Amino acid sequence: MKILDWYILKRYLVTFLFTLLILIPIAIAIDISEKIDKFLNHNLSFYQVVTEYYSHFTIYYANTFMPLALFIAVILFTSKLSNNTEIIAINNAKISFTRFLYPYFVGATLVTLMALLMNHFVVPNSSKERKKFENNYLKQQNYQDKYVKNFSLQLTDSTYIFIQNFDTQSNSGFNFSTELYDGLILKSKLVANTITWKAVDSTFSLSTWKLRRLFPNKDSISQGNRLDTVFAFTPKDLVYKSALSQEMPSNELGAFINLSKKRGIKNLNAYYVEYYKRTSMPIASYILTIIAVALAFRKKRGGTGLNLAIGIAIMFIYVFLMKIAEVLGAVAGVNSLLYVWLPNIIFGCLAIYLYYHAKK
Structure with missing residues (x-):
């Protein structure tokens, strides 16, 4: 890689981590304000709260905020490059927009690999410990979670x-x-x-x-x-809730889905949604990177603020579509794979349009 590529890649990763480290403390502060009374009622020590709850809380929300942090980071530092006329110098050096995207895609690849590892293995195991703490200290046992009625199973x-x-x-x-x-x-x-x-x-x-x-x-x-x-079978096989899928690593979740199909469980779409989402969201790093660069590549009169406002609006629409797709994908009889990937397909088309527009 050339000096320019290293420069952009470094700014890509540093700004991404900086943005992520800003969002996580905000989430922790909001969560503490909601649960501080419950921590005190159970006489939980600071060490216990941090190690048993907020360590796993941080992992979960770092993974959740990753697409947003990536999108905002790319808009911020690309807009800065544009406002400082650095992109003009790059264009004068006869570097095409496609070649300019090369270090961005290297950065997106690193983020995607990290997100895939987090989604498929790290976050499920962490969620299991976090929800165990929540069930012990923060939540009351739900009657529907305690009893299973009129349950049939094909072994x-x-x-x-x-x-x-x-x-x-x-x-x-x-x-x-x-x-x-x-x-x-x-x-x-x-x-x-x-x-x-x-x-x-x-x-x-x-x-x-x-x-x-x-x-x-x-x-x-x-x-x-x-x-x-x-x-x-075991007692845990009697409880079929989509929340359980979030606590299973992907290899365990895949085996659970296959076993449940053999046992005649009719609607497993909630589990399929969780399984497919673990891959679709990390792959979105490429799509969001292209959209963010295409938006911030040209210097605008509104500067970074305008680019950031447009970017946040687009990100809001993406998250909104993703949540709708998850709900619809969990409905019995639909193609869960298509619904989970639908936001990526729609925004992938937007990314292609913005790419060719910026390329001109």
Whole structure:
């Protein structure tokens, strides 16, 4: 790379980190003002709050603010280059707009790789610890989070279970049944009044159970007061909430989606949205970089302020479309991949238009 490329790349990364470091303390300050009374009520130490909560809070919001920080940073330092007539000197040196973008794309690549690593592995593990702290100290247990009612699950191609009511805190439920099929023919059915998960040995304990086996010429019925057995599920498999997807690394989330499909879970689009979003948002770094450079490349009468106002408006529209796409993509029966990538497609077209306009 040439001296000019290193100069632009350095300004790109330094301004990006500086902008990000400005946004994060603002988010922390707002969060502290909302939760300070809860910290005091639980007698939490400063060290505990910082290490168990705000360390993970910082990781989450640094990843969330990354596109905004990148966009603002590129507009700021490119506008400064333009206002200082440095871009005029670059044009006089016969450097094309495409060649001028080269160090920007190197910077966008570094940011994208970091964002991909954060989205797929670092942030999910961090979110798990952050939400654990929130559930222990900051939130009240929701009734809907505690109980699962009328839940059915397909464990294998031939095995199905049904639970009428299950308490996720005590890991016990009522009116449990499991059926085993050979094609369309029922081979056996096991019912129990209660089912309890024993985490020590990863088994289930059934009470007041009855097992009926069906044969061509006769049936066999056995029963008892207690039966310890193993099933191909755990209590956490009974809770299907989109929030859980945010706590799974991508390899675990992908395996969870595949297993859930085999078990016959009908609507997994909320999980698909989270899975696809982890790639689409980092790739947006390239699109946002092109848009920001194209906006700030030409010197305008309004200067940096005008470029920044236009940029923030565009960023607001992008975030708005992204949130709408996430909601619509989670609806059953739609193509989640298309909805998640739709904001990038729309703004990608805008980036191409602005690129050719600036190139002229």
